[in-house]
Amino acid sequence: MSKSPQNRIEVDVRTAYVEGQSNPAEDHYVFAYTITIRNTGESAARLISRHWLITDADGGVQEVFGEGVVGQQPFLRPGEDFSYTSGTTLPTPVGTMQGSYQMQTESGEQFDAIIAPFSLALPHILH
Template structure:
């Protein structure tokens, strides 16, 4: 897996606490996240698989691996973006996620698009 200059996948994340689905007194905290993936490279790229590492405030780690995202394996030509929303449930009001997308370019080369760590927090939970 190599990161070449032609592989420039930008991943932006927006998170939201979903109060209507959360049950704090049962340690159920629901978060949604909207991911925007942009191909800033010079070659087309298809997202094949996802790998998430989700950590709650107690240090409990969930690893999620799967094919594609939201049932799709989007193909991104240079300059194109793909946006989707998904969610996760934590046992604590604060946590974090990070991961990577397994991508393949138009020449059949596999590479990882890294998703930097981002916070999940119920409003008022962080000072």
């Protein structure tokens, strides 16, 4: 896996609690997240697959692997970005997500774009 200046991907995350699809009485909390993936490197790259670790407040972990994102494998030239919205459910009102996107350059070189941990939480529950 390469971490050269040619291969730089920035990941920006925005989250939201989806009250209308949640049912706290049954420990069912729905969260949406919007992600923008930006190629800040010098080489074009395609997002091949994703890997997520989703942790609830009780320490339960869901591990998710899959091809692409929202049914797509976006190809990003330097300076381009791609945004999408997806969601997850938790049995607790607070949790975290983190992971990586597996990227591939036109020459076939593969590298990981790391997604730093981010919080999923009901509004005003965290200080």
